[in-house]
Amino acid sequence: MIRLGGMKAFGFLSFGHYGGDPSRGGLSARQMLHDALDIAVGADELGVNNASFRVHHFVPQSAAPFPLLAAAAARTQRIEVGTGVIDMRYENPLYLAEEAAALDLLADGRVALGVSRGSPEPADRGWEAFGYTGSTDPRGADIARAKFELFLKAISGEPMARAAEQPYGAPVRPGQGLRVEPHSEDLVRRIWWGAGSRETAESTGRQGLNLMSSTLLTEATGASFGDLQAEQIERYRAAFREAGHTHTPRVSVSRSVFPIVTQQDKMLFGVRGGQDGDQIGIIDGHRSTFGRTYAGEPDELIEQLQADAAVQAADTLMLTIPSQAGVDLNLHILESFAQYVAPALGWKPNTEGPVQGDPVS
Template sequence: MRAFGFLSFGHYGSAVGAPGVDARQMLHDAVDISVGADELGVNGAYFRVHHFARQSASPMPLLAAAAARTERIELGTGVIDMRYENPLYLAEEAAALDLLADGRVALGVSRGSPEPADRGWEAFGYHGSTDPRGADLAREKFELFLRAVRGEPMARAAENGYMSSAAPGAGLRIEPHSPDLADHIWWGAGSRESAENVGRTGLNLMSSTLLTEATGESFGDLQAEQIDRFRAAYREAGHTGRPRVSVSRSVFPIVDEQDRMLFGMRPGEGADQIGIIDGMRSTFGRTFTGEPDQLIEQLRADAAVQSADTLMLTIPSQAGVDLNLHILESFAQHVAPALGWKPNTEGPVEGDPV
């Protein structure tokens, strides 16, 4: 494990009978956690994107604010739901963000997970999907987005040449253009088949927090097979880059009595869970809670954690800045070094040769 970061769902609002942070506080906390994590040498700050929910939604303002106050930490999403996006406008925003952040962006995108709204992307003005999950729409948009990010012409210069030195009819790419942004694009994959598609496309792999498969194997073993298939497909497609691979886990080191009170293991938390999502039996990863030595042993035995280069720790963002930085610091001091990690002093890591 060469890198670890945090993955925040950005929850806000109140549960019944209990106070909670509002959207403003959630966003400010997210920036402050990113700043504190950067100072600890944590490698990445990644944020979920959901619509019509009291969670993080539009990521670009948040990531830009975090970029302005940090120096080395990678800033990204896990993941942007392409069903809801204008692909060319997203390409403009992503390029501007990558330039502002000096190349520290790790933009995770995908079809997205189930959302609260029924075909909510249609409320955003995007119609035409024949798939009840919108997968066809997401894939079509992503292909256009990737072409734009890579600098392909997206329009033709006008005859009058207004505000352009391009010859009439010449191809115009999206501006601004970030030359290395295409290397920072990740696809969030929830199955072995989708991971193979990522490899063939030549992107980085962001393995999902759940897998839409349930074979009886452990979540870590299923995910490790997914990673192997991704890397094999990447090689077979003739790509020669160094793709990154990330997995996410809920990990709570117990280093003091407060930790024991807050994170002491509850029934069922120490095992993978099987459930139904999008009508498919799916495997959800377990929660890791325990003394540092226990966590080191468990994570060393997790085949996917050992195979990936980046581990994302899902954090209880609504619990506030101090507690979340305590969780990250405990992991950084007492667990991560035994897994091969060193504090970040230079910026994003490189991927593995395949």
């Protein structure tokens, strides 16, 4: 079984919003990207474990993540760089495999690449504008799954093409199977699937991937968001064990957490503390549960997060940050959490690089 030892890692998840009137604080895309780099660098210096970015299309948010992730990896020493999540409907799986492997090699294994079917987008079947047609599902889930399976084969080093009868430019035999290059040997162990349901979590476990439990669940049973996620995590781990995988899995959950340690914090975040419960809404045609926002003094946050079943079950907690609020405020949020809250949950500053999951026995 999985032995839990408290929260081993925490990171941040940036939604990368930009736009609005610059005279009123609106960010340009350029400023958003530079801010993202500066937040990642500052988080690395604080000992934070992970810097991840959402990926959306046809909207003023982060997209095309690999330039940003490569720049972040080049400017940091220990922090993981990743996504939450890449929308497979919009991807060429073999080109994605090449990019992911190159990033993993440049970052010396500091990659935590989250992928999934993708969330609802503003464009009507926007993936078709990227040239990916043929889906019979209005949500595009069929092509996302097919692409992801091909992506996994590619990063695992399986042959994706055959050498020509008269191969040019490489010492290969005619008809020889060719894998995509570059190849990163252990990259498959650093792939996370973003799961929004129990069934998807179980599928993730059977495939031996890491689990990135979504910021929302496409379920609403009356149970709290944390309890729903904890059940999802347990089902994932059971499926992982039953499939016979022997490596060490990892699990992350996301929360909005705002420690109040200064008067400015109280002015900015104090109102958020009134959001005492989860939210229920309709997304993608499903009645869904959205997690609550945590805001309060450190002792209060510690007590609340210790009572959150999913936070206790996961090894990694991702803080969703208000990236459009600027570098200084976001680093203040991360520093306050690192100094006053995270140690009580089992975290220690990152001094060595990517965290290892709990041992399997």
